[in-house]
Amino acid sequence: MGVTKALVFTEEQYRIAELAKALAHPARIAIIQHLLKEKSCVCGDLVEVLPLAQATVSQHLKELKQIGLIKGEINPPRVCYCINEPVWEEAKSAFGAIFQNDISGNCCN
Amino acid sequence: MGVTKALVFTEEQYRIAELAKALAHPARIAIIQHLLKEKSCVCGDLVEVLPLAQATVSQHLKELKQIGLIKGEINPPRVCYCINEPVWEEAKSAFGAIFQNDISGNCCN
DNA sequence: ATTATTCATCGTATTATTGCAATGAATAAT
């Protein structure tokens, strides 16, 4: 049955998984793409772009903020969102590190 | 409250989210990393590398296979796993398309 | 034939995610 080792995952593995999870919903992809497309901060017109209720959009924004991929600047009465550069670069290199691997040497490729 | 538009997400958004979800667990990151590290096919010694029961590892492998990121070749009595090139390249360019964006022009960066 | 090995699948319990209506907080407009 195979021995279950008492090994836990590495910090890196948890972090990549966490970042991936933040991207693991079409609404959050749509939010990110919208923020990337508008080259400046987006002031909460996201609800009109998405087929979701305001509360739901707010939840997705919260998740993206929590992980650090985006940030929201309060600019009453609106809140302006944009990509948060440091974490964005972290994610970029994390995914880059995985996908830059050379897989051509595999016996089955 | 903002008008809820009758818009559904694009195929691309669903696909990226789906691929991200496949990477959204440390065990699956560990599996992928292990397959990348071993330059050839890995014959099911994954259970010994992971702190999880065999059934759980099998589940994670199933998910990765379902999405197409890996493939398993039956080589009785073992099953050999490796990265599945076509989908791997698809994921690589999907994430690349997102992370290659220039965010330096944002008003808040 | 019997037993061992390897891996998948089923059943099930636990926990996490998703979605939205309702409400709250804070400011702007009248």
Add this chain to the structure above:
DNA sequence: ATTATTCATTGCAATAATACGATGAATAAT
């Protein structure tokens, strides 16, 4: 002061993900 706007948060309900023991299927070894 009252009302409208903007966005966050709370409180459910429905669904999905996670984990693992138990079992099954298929082959190899004895």
